[in-house]
Amino acid sequence: MDPTALAECLKTTSCVVTQVTSGLIIGMLLFLVAAGLTLIFGVLKVVNFTHGSFYMLGAYLALSVYKISDSFTLAVVCAGAGVALFGLVFERLFMSRVYGSNVLMQLLVCYAFILMMDDAVKLIWGAEFKSMGMPTAFQKPPILLAGGVVPAFYLFLIAIALAIGAVLWLVITRTRLGKIVRAAAHNPVMTSALGINTGMIYAAVFAAGGMLAGLAGGLAAPVRSMAPGMGVSILIESFIVTVIGGMGSIGGALAGSLLIGLIRSFGSIGFPLFTEGIMFLFMAMVLVIKPSGLFGKDI
Amino acid sequence: MSKNEKPNRVTRRRFLKNATALGGAAVLGFPMISRAQAKTIRVGMPTILSGRVAQLGTSSRNAVMLEIDKFNAAGGLGGRKIEMVVRDSKGQPQEAARVSRELVNSEGCEILFDAEASSGAFAVHEVARDLGVLCFHINSETSSLTADPKIRIPNAFRTARQGVHDSIVGGSYAAAEAKAKGLRKWMTCSPDYAYGRDTTAQFVEYLKMFYPQAEIVGEAWPKLFQPDYTEVITKILQAKPQALYSCLWGGDLTSYIDQGSIYALFAATQFFAVNMADYTALTVVKNLPVGIHSGNRYIKTFPRTPANAAWGDAYRAKYGEYPTNWAWESATTANFLISALKKTNSADGKKLAEALRGMKIDSPFGTDGTITMRAEDQTIIGYAIGWGTTISKEPYIPEVKAGDWKQILELELDWKKRNKYL
Numbered sequence: 001m002d003p004t005a006l007a008e009c010l011k012t013t014s015c016v017v018t019q020v021t022s023g024l025i026i027g028m029l030l031f032l033v034a035a036g037l038t039l040i041f042g043v044l045k046v047v048n049f050t051h052g053s054f055y056m057l058g059a060y061l062a063l064s065v066y067k068i069s070d071s072f073t074l075a076v077v078c079a080g081a082g083v084a085l086f087g088l089v090f091e092r093l094f095m096s097r098v099y100g101s102n103v104l105m106q107l108l109v110c111y112a113f114i115l116m117m118d119d120a121v122k123l124i125w126g127a128e129f130k131s132m133g134m135p136t137a138f139q140k141p142p143i144l145l146a147g148g149v150v151p152a153f154y155l156f157l158i159a160i161a162l163a164i165g166a167v168l169w170l171v172i173t174r175t176r177l178g179k180i181v182r183a184a185a186h187n188p189v190m191t192s193a194l195g196i197n198t199g200m201i202y203a204a205v206f207a208a209g210g211m212l213a214g215l216a217g218g219l220a221a222p223v224r225s226m227a228p229g230m231g232v233s234i235l236i237e238s239f240i241v242t243v244i245g246g247m248g249s250i251g252g253a254l255a256g257s258l259l260i261g262l263i264r265s266f267g268s269i270g271f272p273l274f275t276e277g278i279m280f281l282f283m284a285m286v287l288v289i290k291p292s293g294l295f296g297k298d299i
Numbered sequence: 300m301s302k303n304e305k306p307n308r309v310t311r312r313r314f315l316k317n318a319t320a321l322g323g324a325a326v327l328g329f330p331m332i333s334r335a336q337a338k339t340i341r342v343g344m345p346t347i348l349s350g351r352v353a354q355l356g357t358s359s360r361n362a363v364m365l366e367i368d369k370f371n372a373a374g375g376l377g378g379r380k381i382e383m384v385v386r387d388s389k390g391q392p393q394e395a396a397r398v399s400r401e402l403v404n405s406e407g408c409e410i411l412f413d414a415e416a417s418s419g420a421f422a423v424h425e426v427a428r429d430l431g432v433l434c435f436h437i438n439s440e441t442s443s444l445t446a447d448p449k450i451r452i453p454n455a456f457r458t459a460r461q462g463v464h465d466s467i468v469g470g471s472y473a474a475a476e477a478k479a480k481g482l483r484k485w486m487t488c489s490p491d492y493a494y495g496r497d498t499t500a501q502f503v504e505y506l507k508m509f510y511p512q513a514e515i516v517g518e519a520w521p522k523l524f525q526p527d528y529t530e531v532i533t534k535i536l537q538a539k540p541q542a543l544y545s546c547l548w549g550g551d552l553t554s555y556i557d558q559g560s561i562y563a564l565f566a567a568t569q570f571f572a573v574n575m576a577d578y579t580a581l582t583v584v585k586n587l588p589v590g591i592h593s594g595n596r597y598i599k600t601f602p603r604t605p606a607n608a609a610w611g612d613a614y615r616a617k618y619g620e621y622p623t624n625w626a627w628e629s630a631t632t633a634n635f636l637i638s639a640l641k642k643t644n645s646a647d648g649k650k651l652a653e654a655l656r657g658m659k660i661d662s663p664f665g666t667d668g669t670i671t672m673r674a675e676d677q678t679i680i681g682y683a684i685g686w687g688t689t690i691s692k693e694p695y696i697p698e699v700k701a702g703d704w705k706q707i708l709e710l711e712l713d714w715k716k717r718n719k720y721l
Contacts, residue, residue: 009537014537015537018533018536018537019530019533019537022529022530022532022533023530025529026527026529026530029527118349122349122353127348127349127350127353127354127357128353128354128357128579128583129352129353129354129549129550129553129579129583130583131553131554131557131583131584131585132585133557133584133585133586134557134560134561134585134586138561139586141563142561142562142563149533149536149562149563151561151562152561153561154529154561222557223554223557223558223561224526224527224554224557225550225551225553225554225557225583227350227352227353227550228349228350228353229349229350229389230526233524233525233526234526264530265529265530265533267530268519268530268531268533268534269534269537272518272519272520272534273491273520275530276522
């Protein structure tokens with residue numbers, strides 16, 4: 001532990017700027033994955049354990065499209081759309097059949113798909129790790145901000161993640177579709193009695209959750225090496241985020257992601273050997289004080 | 300017996316009777332004799348065939364097969380061929396141990412080729428200790444595995460490079476660079492497990508030995524297979540070291556370089572990455588920074604010999620990609636086993652172990668064209684080892700400064716004494 005280094009850092013503007021932006025970067029990518037996870041849970045009341053695999057699929061799709069088109073924008077869009085489509089098919093053919101079942105059955109279906117998707121990635125893209133490389137547009141020196149160092153690509157990532165979060169919030173809180181989704185989450189029987197096809201709503205929400213994971217995978221592809229099984233670690237962190245923020249809360253996912261990002265960022269300076277421990281400790285504290293999470297209510 | 304009958308005479312009738320009896324006995328009574336002669340020598344190989352380091356595990360398997368296929372095609376050991384039984388451990392130590400036990404107990408393997416990273420190698424080592432099976436540690440570079448007499452066992456041999464050797468050569472090379480460029484402020488960033496801790500401590504020890512002015516201003520220990528290094532990179536930026544050492548490897552190293560590059564980390568600091576000069580990392584990083592200092596892992600231009608280049612080309616011709624550090628180590632393992640089999644004319648583990656102690660084989664990967672299995676700690680010495688700086692295209696490290704084995708062995712001896720291994 002090195003609390004002196006942390007105290008020194010907090011006194012320096014450049015250190016605070018660098019570490020805060022570092023926390024934002026870590027948090028925003030986590031938010032995109034965790035938002036999808038929490039959206040699906042909030043409406044469908046299922047924990048989608050395949051969400052990490054969706055993220056992996058998004059990264060690989062982006063890699064393939066980028067290789068063919070040399071366009072990062074197209075790669076990210078195709079990653080989001082491709083995983084949304086996959087999520088839709090997955091929900092209709094498999095998940096929809098276990099909505100009423102116990103959690104163990106849902107876990108079994110998801111785990112089977114995690115293994116199958118890892119093997120499918122191995123067959124299609126190979127077992128070796130892959131790297132997309134930084135798109136030419138972002139191959140620039142980092143920006144100096146109040147003495148802190150911020151890469152241009154990460155500023156872009158933060159902006160995109162915030163924009164996606166804002167769109168998601170607007171759709172859910174300000175549109176008719178959002179009202180229907182919230183109604184379906186609150187009382188699916190009553191919503192169905194009003195003539196709304198809740199099955200379609202569920203499928204759309206699952207696809208939207210998949211799209212968010214796919215977008216996160218695509219956006220992270222230039223800075224993460226890709227390998228079968230890469231979704232597991234991000235799934236664990238996403239769960240921590242959703243538990244801290246409150247299962248089913250988009251705002252909670254954002255707050256949880258940012259908190260985790262900042263804990264990791266400043267923790268690496270003050271408590272380098274206990275950063276992950278602090279994350280879990282923080283989660284435990286939140287659960288003790290507020291078992292439903294910081295923003296724990298349905299969307 | 301009549302008096303006219305000659306007692307020892309072999310009559311045609313007696314010959315036919317005896318021959319028939321012997322033939323019948325061979326077919327009905329002693330089938331095991333003929334079967335044993337044709338029995339293959341089964342070698343179990345747990346390795347990592349999935350996940351972020353699958354490419355290394357796959358290259359390990361490929362290199363072993365390259366050598367074993369040649370041995371089998373040449374007739375094997377008096378007709379007995381080697382059969383490789385390869386299993387995926389997924390890079391998980393507990394799975395590596397389980398698979399190893401299964402390979403010996405259920406699959407009938409007489410020998411183990413442990414092609415795991417260090418985390419798994421220690422687990423397989425305990426299985427070898429328990430079962431008494433002959434075991435080759437192909438890829439684990441953690442020095443204590445064979446250096447520490449409490450860990451070492453008579454039936455396990457390391458056919459991999461060793462961390463302390465790399466650290467001595469790396470420390471010596473880095474100190475020379477530090478002296479020339481005035482690099483006093485150093486930082487380390489290595490994976491948080493046995494290999495990372497062990498190798499980094501040894502590197503720092505030798506850096507300071509050769510250049511006492513070097514000061515370590517910070518350490519970062521990311522987890523093995525960590526996807527995001529942002530907080531580690533920004534921590535390094537805050538410490539503003541003049542030089543940075545890392546023994547990250549494989550996909551972790553390429554991720555780290557991709558993420559560090561956008562912070563211009565490698566422009567601000569001299570980067571010493573012992574595991575960079577391996578084709579897996581060199582070819583995967585799209586924007587390889589120029590001037591990274593690295594130890595040789597496997598490159599076909601070091602040692603700069605026709606035999607090494609030919610081996611690299613043969614591997615590439617067969618598998619469509621360059622070999623890796625794990626590949627040359629695996630080929631060396633297969634060649635040690637083959638040499639021991641030929642020497643003993645047996646697949647008995649104890650006889651093979653006896654033959655392996657002190658054995659010297661011809662090898663394209665040796666500094667002088669040979670590699671020796673040192674008898675006292677059952678680990679290889681004399682392999683090509685050196686450091687150089689990267690360029691972004693082939694041959695990636697144009698000039699490698701070779702390590703001096705005399706110096707390596709002397710300092711290794713001191714290191715063992717200090718650690719009470721002797």
